[in-house]
Each structure stands twice: as C-alpha cells, then as structure tokens.
Amino acid sequence: MTKESVDEYQPLLFKAEKDSKWTIKFPNKSLLLAACAACIGGTFQYGYNISIINAPTTYVHNFINQTWKERYQKDISEDVLTLLWSTIVSIFTLGGLIGVSIGGALSVRLGRKGTLLTNNIFVLVAALLMGLSYPTGLFELLIIGRFITGINAGIGICVQPLYLGEIAPTALRGMTGMGTSVFITIGILSGQVMGLTELLGREEHWPILLSTTCVPAFLQLLILPFFPESPRYLLIDKGDEEGCKKALKQLHGMARYDSEQEDIENERNNLVGFKPKKPWELFTDRSVRLQLLTIILLNTAQQLNGINAIYFYTDYVFRQAGIPDDKIPYATVGTGACECLTALTCGLLIESLGRKVLITGGYMLMSICCILFTLTITFQNASPVFPYLSMACVFAFILSFGLGPGGVTNILTTELFTQTSRPAAYMIAGSVNWLSFFFISMVFPFIVIGLKQYCFLVFLAVCALVATYIFLIVPETKNKTFLEIQNVFQSTDKRSADGTGTTLLATSL
Numbered sequence: 201m202t203k204e205s206v207d208e209y210q211p212l213l214f215k216a217e218k219d220s221k222w223t224i225k226f227p228n229k230s231l232l233l234a235a236c237a238a239c240i241g242g243t244f245q246y247g248y249n250i251s252i253i254n255a256p257t258t259y260v261h262n263f264i265n266q267t268w269k270e271r272y273q274k275d276i277s278e279d280v281l282t283l284l285w286s287t288i289v290s291i292f293t294l295g296g297l298i299g300v301s302i303g304g305a306l307s308v309r310l311g312r313k314g315t316l317l318t319n320n321i322f323v324l325v326a327a328l329l330m331g332l333s334y335p336t337g338l339f340e341l342l343i344i345g346r347f348i349t350g351i352n353a354g355i356g357i358c359v360q361p362l363y364l365g366e367i368a369p370t371a372l373r374g375m376t377g378m379g380t381s382v383f384i385t386i387g388i389l390s391g392q393v394m395g396l397t398e399l400l401g402r403e404e405h406w407p408i409l410l411s412t413t414c415v416p417a418f419l420q421l422l423i424l425p426f427f428p429e430s431p432r433y434l435l436i437d438k439g440d441e442e443g444c445k446k447a448l449k450q451l452h453g454m455a456r457y458d459s460e461q462e463d464i465e466n467e468r469n470n471l472v473g474f475k476p477k478k479p480w481e482l483f484t485d486r487s488v489r490l491q492l493l494t495i496i497l498l499n500t501a502q503q504l505n506g507i508n509a510i511y512f513y514t515d516y517v518f519r520q521a522g523i524p525d526d527k528i529p530y531a532t533v534g535t536g537a538c539e540c541l542t543a544l545t546c547g548l549l550i551e552s553l554g555r556k557v558l559i560t561g562g563y564m565l566m567s568i569c570c571i572l573f574t575l576t577i578t579f580q581n582a583s584p585v586f587p588y589l590s591m592a593c594v595f596a597f598i599l600s601f602g603l604g605p606g607g608v609t610n611i612l613t614t615e616l617f618t619q620t621s622r623p624a625a626y627m628i629a630g631s632v633n634w635l636s637f638f639f640i641s642m643v644f645p646f647i648v649i650g651l652k653q654y655c656f657l658v659f660l661a662v663c664a665l666v667a668t669y670i671f672l673i674v675p676e677t678k679n680k681t682f683l684e685i686q687n688v689f690q691s692t693d694k695r696s697a698d699g700t701g702t703t704l705l706a707t708s709l
Contacts, residue, residue: 231451234427235364235376238313239383241320241420242360246296246353247387249413251536253289253346255395255529256406261285263406264339288342292350293638299354300630304623306355308437308476312363312430315355320417322352327414334407342410349413358630362622365614366430367451369460370681374555374611378547381607385543389536396529427451431460436468436619437476463681470683471620479624479631488625490689491616494674495629498559498609501666503636505563505605506570506659508644510597511535517594520580520587538595542602554678555608555615556670562604563667569597570660577653605666615677615685 264284268276276284306315330345332338361380368376395401400409428434428447435444444464448457477485482492518531550558573593576586617625647655675688 228451228453230427230453231367231372231376233423234367234451235379237420237423237427238316238360238363239379240416241323241424242316242356242383243380244383244387244390244416245323245349245413246357247384247389248391248416249292249346249349249353249387251388251391252395252409252413253292254391255401256403256409257285259403259406260288260339260342262403263334267337267339270337284339284343288339288346290638290641291343291347292353293634293641295347295350295352296354296357297350297631297634297638299351299356300358300627300634301354303355303358303630304479304627307359307362307433307623307626311433311438312359312366313424313427314429315359316363317421317424319352319355319359320421322348322355323417324414326352327411327417330413331407331411345410354630354634357633358626361610361614362626363430365611365622366432367428367447369452369456370463371551371679373615374550374678375547377611377614378543378550378607380610381602382540382543382547385536385540385602385606389533389540392529392533392536396533401529432464432467432619435461435464436471467619467681467683471618474620476620477624479627482621482624482628485621487686487690488617488621490673492625492628494616494669495613495625496632497666497669498605498612499629499633500636501563501662502605502609502633503640504659504662505566505601505666506597506656506663507601507606508640509648509655509659510573510594514594517577517587517590521591522587535594535598539598539602539606542599543607546603546607549603550608550611551678554676555612556674556676559604559608559612560667560670562600562606562608563663563670565600565603566597566605567660567663567667569593569600570656570663573597574653574656574660612674612677615680615682616689618682618686 261281264281265276268274268280303315306318310318326345326348329341329348333341333345357380361377364376364379365373393399394409394412400406400412428450429443431444431447431451434440434447445457445461448460451457452460482488514532514535515528518528519525523531546558573590576590576593580586580590613625613629614622644655647658651658675685677685680688
C-alpha cells in the first residue's frame with residue numbers, strides 16, 4: 201500500500217497542515233454498516249448471553265424447585281438445585297469451546313459471511329427452547345438452550361473478527377476490528393438493562409428475557425445479506441477476482457479499492473501452493489511459533505487478569521459505599537456503560553496511538569489498580585473514605601481493561617497471521633480463551649475463599665508479566681500489511697536463532 205493511500209484512509213485525530221484544528225475521519229458508510237451487521241449477530245450475542253442470565257437467577261431457582269416438586273412431590277435439595285443452576289450457567293462455556301473448535305473450519309468451507317449467517321440457526325433454536333421451558337415445565341430445555349447459545353457465541357467470536365479484519369483497509373483495520381470489543385460491551389450493557397425490573401426483570405417475564413437473544417439474530421439475517429463476503433476470502437481462498445473487486449468497490453468506494461486489491465494480490469502470490477492450515481499444523485510450524493505463543497498468552501491473560509474478580513466484588517463494594525440493595529443493579533449497569541464507553545474510546549485511539557501502547561498501558565494501569573484495590577479493601581473499615589476509593593478502583597480497573605486488553609487482543613490475533621493460518625489461529629485463540637474462562641469460573645471461588653482480597657496480588661503478577669512480555673516482544677502492527685507483520689516476526693526469529701538479539705523492537709509510535 202502506498203503512503204498516499206494510507207494517508208487517504210487515516211482515520212484518527214491528525215493535525216491539519218493549514219490550521220491547528222483536530223479532525224476525525226471514519227470508515228465509509230458501507231464498511232461501517234457491514235461491520236455493524238456482522239457484530240450484531242456475532243460478539244454482541246456473546247456479551248448479551250453472559251450478562252442476561254444474572255437477572256432471573258432467583259426466578260429460575262423457583263421454577264426448578266416448582267418443577268421438581270410437581271414431578272417428585274418433594275422440594276429439591278439445596279445441593280441439587282445449586283448443581284442444576286451451575287450447569288445452566290457454565291454449560292454456555294462448553295458450548296463456546298465447541299463453537300470455536302468448528303468456527304475456523306466453517307469459515308473456510310462456507311466463507312466468513314456465510315458462516316455468520318448460518319450461525320443464527322443455533323441461536324434461534326436456543327431461544328425457542330428457553331422460551332418453551334416454562335410453559336412445558338422442562339428445565340432441561342434451559343440447559344440445552346444455553347449449550348446451543350454457547351455454540352453460537354463460540355462461532356461468532358471466532359469468525360466475526362476474521363470478517364472484520366479482512367474487509368477493512370490496512371489503515372482502518374484497528375478501528376474496524378474494535379467492533380468485536382465494542383459489541384461485546386454493548387451486549388453486556390444491553391443484557392443488564394433488559395434485566396432491570398422496569399423492562400423484563402420481573403418473575404413473569406424471565407422466559408421472554410432469555411428468548412430475546414433471537415432479536416439480534418433476526419437483525420443480522422435481515423441486514424448482512426446486503427453486504428459482500430470478505431474480499432480476501434474471495435480472492436485467496438476461492439480465486440474469485442471479479443467477486444473480490446466488486447466487494448472492494450462496495451466496501452471502500454470506487455476511488456480507493458485499487459490499493460487494497462494490490463495488497464490482497466501480493467498476499468495471494470506469497471501464499472501460492474499453500475492450503476488453509478489446521479490448528480495442530482500451527483504448533484509444528486516454526487515460522488509462526490512466536491505469533492502463536494503471543495496469542496495464547498494474550499487470550500489466557502484476558503480471562504486471568506482479574507476482570508472477573510472485579511465484577512465479583514462489585515456488589516460488595518457498592519453496598520459498602522452505602523448504595524441501597526435495590527439500587528445496586530443500576531450501579532452495575534453503570535459499570536457496563538463504563539466498559540462500553542471505554543471500548544469506543546479505544547476504537548478512536550487505536551489508529552493514532554497504536555496497538556502496543558494501548559495494550560501495554562492497559563495492563564500496567566490494571567497492575568496499579570490491583571495494588572490499590574487490595575489496599576482499599578483491606579482497610580475498608582478504617583475510614584469512611586475507603587469504600588469510595590474502592591468504588592473508584594472498580595471503575596478505574598474496568599476502564600483500563602476496556603482501553604487495552606479488552607479491545608486489542610482480538611485485533612492482534614487477526615494481524616499476526618496470514619490468510620492460510622488465520623482461521624486455525626482463531627480456533628486456537630478461542631479455545632484457549634474459553635478454557636481459561638471455564639478455569640477461572642471453577643477456580644475463582646476457591647481463590648477468593650483462600651486469599652480473600654489478596655487474590656488481586658495474583659492478578660497483579662499476571663498483568664505485570666503480560667505487560668513486560670508485550671513491551672519486549674510484540675511489535676507495533678499499526679499501518680502494516682499482513683505480509684509486513686509476518687516479515688517482522690520472521691526476521692526476529694532469525695535474529696534469535698543467530699544469537700544476535702532476542703528483543704523485538706516496536707516501530708515508531
């Protein structure tokens with residue numbers, strides 16, 4: 201890509217030569233709408249189904265107990281009720297793991313857009329099952345529905361970032377890729393809002409609440425067909441030059457598609473004779489070992505960095521700050537809004553500051569927040585000020601997570617691999633992410649019981665180590681083509697093998 205084409209696409213906060221005003225450029229309307237259409241039925245579903253299950257907890261407990269009593273003429277034991285509820289909640293992660301395991305293969309067979317559209321079948325079936333659970337008196341339908349919803353979320357979080365990364369021009373790849381994080385946070389916030397008692401948070405409405413997951417699916421089925429398949433998939437995987445050119449014209453405009461087509465053709469020429477790789481083949485490919493290590497580390501850290509612990513302590517912190525119990529759900533919505541706004545801010549800054557500054561800075565700020573939160577919780581009763589300081593730490597931690605690790609991780613998974621390796625890389629990254637999610641869900645309660653507030657010292661170590669690794673090893677990928685990024689890693693690997701150096705320096709920020 202020429203410098204002129206990069207400048208033409210420059211999206212963020214640059215200073216005009218003739219005056220001192222800062223201006224903002226965004227993707228054209230077609231590209232923006234295509235990204236939104238992909239996200240609304242993709243990672244939005246992931247965030248929505250994580251948060252929406254919290255509001256009806258008590259009502260689902262009552263439903264299970266009532267159903268059990270009608271079947272067996274006795275109340276359900278507390279242990280069995282806890283087991284069934286835990287299964288309803290956690291089986292979502294098992295479905296997600298299966299989803300990411302098949303998502304990469306489906307994206308090669310059906311295409312990125314085709315897989316996203318087909319994926320809606322899962323969530324429509326799941327919404328129907330969960331909606332029918334109450335009138336049929338079958339709580340087992342909730343378990344099946346949550347499992348299928350997890351499959352949908354797993355496929356979506358694997359394939360949607362692929363689609364976003366491949367439809368965006370190089371200079372807008374970071375901003376477009378931030379759609380993944382932005383729509384996860386919008387999904388979480390939407391689930392929190394829909395669960396309020398003023399909307400669908402009442403006992404008689406909980407089956408409808410769980411069934412609303414079908415609405416984003418219908419929206420995607422209505423909107424996404426009007427937008428093209430990934431141009432890279434069309435040209436590199438299918439050899440469809442006319443389809444690629446038509447897609448680029450629709451997404452980037454008549455005047456701007458030439459440079460992107462040239463970039464895609466260069467990548468295709470570089471990959472002649474290569475077939476899409478399987479996940480296990482990446483583990484034996486020395487040319488991507490550093491990239492593979494990086495995405496495994498980043499996706500593990502995304503779940504083990506303490507963000508789940510912060511949300512666990514949120515109710516306690518708000519209660520200690522004097523917020524009434526009936527108002528805590530609204531304060532929780534505030535945390536969701538905070539994370540959503542931060543993801544949007546990250547999207548605006550990522551092409552200006554770069555990926556490395558945001559993700560390294562995010563982990564460093566999270567490390568500081570871990571120390572401060574441990575201190576404020578420890579001295580919670582020492583002064584009336586400390587509960588408010590704890591609340592400030594909660595919001596600061598969420599802001600730091602959303603500004604860096606929450607948004608940049610998925611973008612790096614897209615950028616560190618070329619077309620033949622990318623689907624397999626997403627399958628590995630997604631599997632690691634879901635397994636880490638499951639691990640922290642199972643282990644975290646025991647960590648809290650054993651270490652209490654000092655559990656944040658464990659998360660401090662995770663955040664500090666990841667920040668150090670990124671600073672020393674991971675290059676800046678802003679405004680680089682996929683081939684240029686691959687060459688940077690290969691040259692670093694060669695220098696390491698020759699003993700001439702082990703540190704990969706970032707390009708100028």
